[in-house]
Amino acid sequence: MGPLDAFLRVAFLGFAAILAVISVRSYQRHRERRLLLLVAAFGLFLVEGVWLVVEMALYWTSSVGPEWVGLNLAVLVSLYLALLR
Numbered sequence: 575m576g577p578l579d580a581f582l583r584v585a586f587l588g589f590a591a592i593l594a595v596i597s598v599r600s601y602q603r604h605r606e607r608r609l610l611l612l613v614a615a616f617g618l619f620l621v622e623g624v625w626l627v628v629e630m631a632l633y634w635t636s637s638v639g640p641e642w643v644g645l646n647l648a649v650l651v652s653l654y655l656a657l658l659r
Contacts, residue, residue, distance in 0.1 A: 582640055590650060593653075622646065
């Protein structure tokens with residue numbers, strides 16, 4: 575596992591955590607169903623991010639390569655940008 579893979583995993587976890595917290599706070603404030611679906615989606619990304627960092631910290635063999643982590647990060651960012659509109 576190289577430094578790029580480690581950076582992508584930590585960045586993915588951090589970005590997923592921030593978006594999960596923001597979506598939970600938005601749901602608490604507005605109580606709309608579509609926000610609950612968003613909370614679930616960002617929660618799944620958060621669980622995936624935790625798994626990727628735990629895998630890295632315990633020196634397990636990588637289940638995915640840096641290209642897949644980068645792709646997931648791109649999907650997460652595109653979901654966030656779609657929310658900004």
